Amino acid sequence: MNKREINQLVDWITTAQRIVIMTGAGVSAESGIATFREAKDSLWAKFNPQQLASPEGFANDPETVWQWYQWRRQQVLSASPNPAHGGIAKLQLKFDASLVTQNVDGLHQKAGSPEVFELHGNLFRDRCNNSVCSYQRDSIDVSAPLTLCPQCESSYLRPSVVWFGESLSAHVLDQVTEKTARCDLFISVGTSAEVYPAAGFADLAQSNSARILEINPNVTVLSTRADWVIAEPAGKVFQSLMEALEK
Numbered sequence: 001m002n003k004r005e006i007n008q009l010v011d012w013i014t015t016a017q018r019i020v021i022m023t024g025a026g027v028s029a030e031s032g033i034a035t036f037r038e039a040k041d042s043l044w045a046k047f048n049p050q051q052l053a054s055p056e057g058f059a060n061d062p063e064t065v066w067q068w069y070q071w072r073r074q075q076v077l078s079a080s081p082n083p084a085h086g087g088i089a090k091l092q093l094k095f096d097a098s099l100v101t102q103n104v105d106g107l108h109q110k111a112g113s114p115e116v117f118e119l120h121g122n123l124f125r126d127r128c129n130n131s132v133c134s135y136q137r138d139s140i141d142v143s144a145p146l147t148l149c150p151q152c153e154s155s156y157l158r159p160s161v162v163w164f165g166e167s168l169s170a171h172v173l174d175q176v177t178e179k180t181a182r183c184d185l186f187i188s189v190g191t192s193a194e195v196y197p198a199a200g201f202a203d204l205a206q207s208n209s210a211r212i213l214e215i216n217p218n219v220t221v222l223s224t225r226a227d228w229v230i231a232e233p234a235g236k237v238f239q240s241l242m243e244a245l246e247k
């Protein structure tokens with residue numbers, strides 16, 4: 001970003017009354033966590049998400065799905081937040097900014113974000129695959145094998161994330177809908193904006209006359225609808241923004 005762009009970004013942030021920041025896998029890319037849809041090392045390139053991140057996938061091959069998540073947990077445990085996570089946390093502390101993430105890696109919390117709306121759950125919790133059973137546990141043993149739920153002993157334990165075809169938490173959706181409908185600046189960071197209902201929040205914000213800013217080095221389905229696109233890596237953008245705000 002050049003000086004003019006940095007000044008414009010500072011102006012958009014400091015003149016906004018209520019900000020919503022929506023993040024996706026791209027915000028963790030500079031922490032070394034593979035994104036979902038980009039080629040080369042993307043998670044999806046190696047595995048078919050519909051076969052793994054879905055109830056059918058788990059029913060068909062629970063062992064493979066379980067091991068895929070254990071591998072992802074190991075990836076995350078060896079990763080650190082990057083300047084994008086840190087900058088977003090600082091914005092939340094300095095301004096009326098709400099953070100909504102599609103990510104399940106917990107790196108925003110690690111970076112000090114005071115409040116994180118996790119639309120798709122969190123990698124580091126397990127729950128019983130039988131939705132009637134209430135059992136859940138923190139999942140910190142990344143070498144634990146696939147196991148039956150110790151409470152009902154009828155279903156396997158699985159990561160407490162939202163799979164394709166599963167509904168998101170109504171409580172989280174209500175809170176995010178309320179924040180998004182009232183914001184005047186919506187910042188989409190590091191998401192291909194393809195997964196719903198998350199991808200619909202930018203439209204909700206725009207229908208309430210919020211400015212839409214996208215931070216993503218690549219073009220997405222949101223890019224043509226955004227009021228401004230900063231086509232740079234999020235870590236670099238937030239690094240420059242923090243330096244400018246701390247002057």
Ligand code: BV8
Pocket residue numbers: 023024025026027029030035036037038053102103104120161162163164165166167168189190191192193194195196197215216217218219220232233234235
């Ligand atoms: C739902 C958790 C109601 C798991 C995830 C058929 C049947 C059922 C549902 C559907 C259906 N058809 C469509 C749907 C709806 C479906 C959907 O949206 N499908 C899509 C694919 C069309 N949605 C659902 O199923 C949702 N539930 O609708 O419930 C329902 C119920 C029953 C029946 C019908 C409806 C649940 C969706 C949640 C799925 N779970 N994650 C896990 O993590 O394993 S989604 C997964 O994708 C992750 O959460 C990820 O965050 C998310 C979105 O992807 P992105 O974050 O955008 O990542 P991506 O790789 O795509 O993009 C990265 C971007 O970063 C790129 O643009 C890149 O350019 C950029 N980038 C790279 N580096 C950087 C960068 N940007 C900035 N800086 C950088 N350095």
